[in-house]
Amino acid sequence: MKPFIIALQFLTILPIRIQAQIKEEDFGKALLYFPVIGLLIGLLLSANVFLLSFLPTPVMAMLILIISVIITGGIHLDGFADTCDGFYGGGHKERVLEIMKDSHIGTIGVAGVVLLLLLKFSLIASFPEGALWKVLTLMSVFSRWSQGFACYAANYARQEGKAKYFIERAKKLDIFSGFLFTLALSYLFLKLDGLILCFVSFLPVFLFFQYIKKKLGGMTGDTIGAISEISEAAVLFFSSILYRINL
Numbered sequence: 001m002k003p004f005i006i007a008l009q010f011l012t013i014l015p016i017r018i019q020a021q022i023k024e025e026d027f028g029k030a031l032l033y034f035p036v037i038g039l040l041i042g043l044l045l046s047a048n049v050f051l052l053s054f055l056p057t058p059v060m061a062m063l064i065l066i067i068s069v070i071i072t073g074g075i076h077l078d079g080f081a082d083t084c085d086g087f088y089g090g091g092h093k094e095r096v097l098e099i100m101k102d103s104h105i106g107t108i109g110v111a112g113v114v115l116l117l118l119l120k121f122s123l124i125a126s127f128p129e130g131a132l133w134k135v136l137t138l139m140s141v142f143s144r145w146s147q148g149f150a151c152y153a154a155n156y157a158r159q160e161g162k163a164k165y166f167i168e169r170a171k172k173l174d175i176f177s178g179f180l181f182t183l184a185l186s187y188l189f190l191k192l193d194g195l196i197l198c199f200v201s202f203l204p205v206f207l208f209f210q211y212i213k214k215k216l217g218g219m220t221g222d223t224i225g226a227i228s229e230i231s232e233a234a235v236l237f238f239s240s241i242l243y244r245i246n247l
Contacts, residue, residue, distance in 0.1 A: 003029035011037045013073040028169025031148040035178045038144030042137030049133045061125035079225020081109035100222050123236035134189040135239045143231035145178045146205050150227045157218035193242050201234040
């Protein structure tokens with residue numbers, strides 16, 4: 001139960017506290033539940049598709065986007081902004097990490113977040129209700145699994161930090177199980193298109209992941225957040241393409 005609550009704490013703003021002592025390995029075990037928390041977040045977003053359906057499509061899309069940011073406390077957007085600042089302004093690894101650790105957001109970080117949100121908004125607004133709720137659910141599940149993948153497939157790039165134990169204690173079986181869960185849900189929702197969506201969405205995520213590893217030699221909490229945001233944008237983007245192919 002502890003790993004599930006850790007995942008819930010890390011991925012949402014729900015005020016849940018664990019009374020028992022937390023061990024380092026509990027953080028690694030929590031990665032198994034990342035896609036499950038993603039499913040809960042996705043279903044919450046999906047519910048708003050129908051609750052807000054009486055509104056004009058752009059307004060509904062914007063409100064869903066706002067809700068998605070509120071649920072996570074904007075932690076992944078913050079990581080994306082810091083990653084943009086660090087990778088644009090830094091040269092060597094130490095300088096990049098120094099910029100990313102700075103609590104102030106720079107011009108490139110602001111521009112990156114604005115452009116990312118505009119892309120998400122335009123894509124969300126492009127789907128009809130019947131397709132949107134499925135896409136939002138799969139987006140949330142896939143992006144949380146991608147965070148687990150990033151933790152497992154890289155070392156920790158800093159000496160200390162919030163993501164350290166997630167990365168150091170990640171287990172292959174948990175990540176693979178999460179991937180099977182993501183694939184199964186994708187097939188349940190979209191059949192063969194769902195499987196295609198998972199694999200094509202993973203391509204930009206993997207390329208970005210490799211770029212981060214080359215730049216920093218590993219992951220940080222910020223880059224994991226950036227991976228999550230890229231994953232969400234990728235699912236929305238490729239879902240839009242697949243939807244139009246099937247029209």
